[in-house]
Amino acid sequence: xxxxxxxxxxxxxxxxxxxxxxxxxxxxxxxxxxxxxxxxxxxxxxxxxxxxxxxxxxxxxxxxxxxxxxxxxxxxxxxxxxxxxxxxxxxxxxxxxxxxxxxxxxxxxxx
Amino acid sequence: xxxxxxxxxxxxxxxxxxxxxxxxxxxxxxxxxxxxxxxxxxxxxxxxxxxxxxxxxxxxxxxxxxxxxxxxxxxxxxxxxxxxxxxxxxxxxxxxxxxxxxxxxxxxxxxx
Numbered sequence: 209x210x211x212x213x214x215x216x217x218x219x220x221x222x223x224x225x226x227x228x229x230x231x232x233x234x235x236x237x238x239x240x241x242x243x244x245x246x247x248x249x250x251x252x253x254x255x256x257x258x259x260x261x262x263x264x265x266x267x268x269x270x271x272x273x274x275x276x277x278x279x280x281x282x283x284x285x286x287x288x289x290x291x292x293x294x295x296x297x298x299x300x301x302x303x304x305x306x307x308x309x310x311x312x313x314x315x316x317x318x319x
Numbered sequence: 320x321x322x323x324x325x326x327x328x329x330x331x332x333x334x335x336x337x338x339x340x341x342x343x344x345x346x347x348x349x350x351x352x353x354x355x356x357x358x359x360x361x362x363x364x365x366x367x368x369x370x371x372x373x374x375x376x377x378x379x380x381x382x383x384x385x386x387x388x389x390x391x392x393x394x395x396x397x398x399x400x401x402x403x404x405x406x407x408x409x410x411x412x413x414x415x416x417x418x419x420x421x422x423x424x425x426x427x428x429x430x431x
Contacts, residue, residue, distance in 0.1 A: 214361075217359065238417065239417060241417075241419070241420075243420075249424075250409060250422040250423060250424055250425050251362065251409070251420070251422050252422070253419040253420060253421075256417075256419065296361060296362065298362075298420075300417040306352070306364070306367065306417065307364075307417065307420070309354075309361045309362040309363070310361060311359060311360060311361035312361050
């Protein structure tokens with residue numbers, strides 16, 4: 209079945225440094241979504257990417273979908289303490305089973 | 320009020336007990352899902368339902384059952400709880416097959 213690998217599992221950064229998490233699928237994806245989960249909270253949708261090579265920005269967050277639609281990344285510029293949490297990618301291959309989530313990247317920010 | 324409400328939010332039970340986690344939503348979505356979250360394992364799909372008459376097994380359905388009582392209600396049951404079912408459980412809804420998922424606040428279950 210479809211597998212979605214996400215790295216790194218943990219990332220410690222100093223406040224103000226940049227952060228990137230990467231997502232790789234074993235199969236070509238129809239689209240990919242990103243979610244953020246604050247500590248003690250529930251996952252919250254950030255964005256969906258559909259097109260090959262697509263790049264979308266939300267303030268300091270940049271999302272990319274690879275040309276082959278098998279990988280994606282989330283980059284945060286100049287991290288802030290409010291960015292703390294776990295970032296999940298979720299890929300959709302096709303068919304009725306819906307999304308497959310990566311295991312998430314925990315972002316820890318040191319002031 | 321939350322659009323997706325889960326009850327109970329926390330539950331401690333003993334091995335062998337029957338447990339039901341309930342989910343209700345006011346978003347009017349047809350699609351509802353139950354996920355399990357364990358540290359380091361991300362979110363894994365247990366069951367999902369695309370309408371009242373539709374129930375589908377997900378990746379890790381063994382030991383669980385569900386009931387879709389109405390469009391707005393989707394409950395998850397553990398007929399005989401075991402310690403490795405200790406986890407955080409999330410209900411989610413969407414209005415499209417691959418639309419944005421809206422998650423509930425989660426139900427933390429501990430099986431002793």
